[in-house]
Amino acid sequence: MKYDQGDPKELKHQFWKAMTDSPYVMLQLDHDEHSAAPMTAQLDKDANHAIWFFTSRDNRFAAKGAATATYAGKGHDVFARFAGNLVEETDRARLDKQWNNFVEAWYPGGKTDPNLLFLRMDLGDASIWGGEVGVVNTVKMALGMDVRDSIKGGFAETTL
Secondary structure, three states, X not given: OOOEEOOHHHHXXXXXXXXXXXXXXXXXXXXXXXXXXXXXXEOOOOOOOEEEEEEEOOOHHHHOEEEEEEXXXXXXXXXXXXXXXXXXOOOHHHHHHHOOHXXXXXXXXXXXOOOEEEEXXXXXXXXXXXXXXXXXXXXXXXXOOOOOOOOEEEEEEEEO
16 A cells, blocks of 8 residues: 555544544553553543553553554554553542443452552654545455555654
């Protein structure tokens, strides 16, 4: 696929919309190549500078620090790689805001479980790819036809 330089503002908008629909990322600590694991990002539409994760104190992510996440949108029309720094979130109001039944299903000890670790990822640099394949191009690909010049897409290096 040929990616033209995209509008960073528009690609960021597409990224956040896609994350709202499917908030699952592969998260990895930069200093631990074996730490990559799927995680559910807890989002706040008014805080696009950070995302949150619930984990346990005996998990590799408890080491905190520089991390990289990779993302593929549910419709495969947005892909991203973004960096940030994992720190322990100590704001109880934030924990209460992000807590939900899906989180509780993983932490039956509840919000006061001593093994619960609530992390904030302060976001930094990002690479975002956007593309619309469409029905015609899907058929072309199934037939082995060249679609490199007909798929609309964009790429931006930006900060989140």
